[in-house]
Amino acid sequence: xxxxxxxxxxxxxxxxxxxxxxxxxxxxxxxxxxxxxxxxxxxxxxxxxxxxxxxx
Numbered sequence: 001x002x003x004x005x006x007x008x009x010x011x012x013x014x015x016x017x018x019x020x021x022x023x024x025x026x027x028x029x030x031x032x033x034x035x036x037x038x039x040x041x042x043x044x045x046x047x048x049x050x051x052x053x054x055x056x
Contacts, residue, residue, distance in 0.1 A: 009023065010026070011044040014036060017038065
């Protein structure tokens with residue numbers, strides 16, 4: 001089980017276009033928005049886990 005990928009997600013918001021991204025938990029933070037190209041993205045630190053952003 002140690003070789004299985006993590007399902008943990010990190011959530012980032014682009015303040016320029018309002019897009020929220022759910023990305024794999026990776027030590028490298030994204031530098032620009034994949035939609036509009038603006039940067040930097042703001043991490044939503046209070047939201048963690050597989051479906052925390054979408055569940056009440």
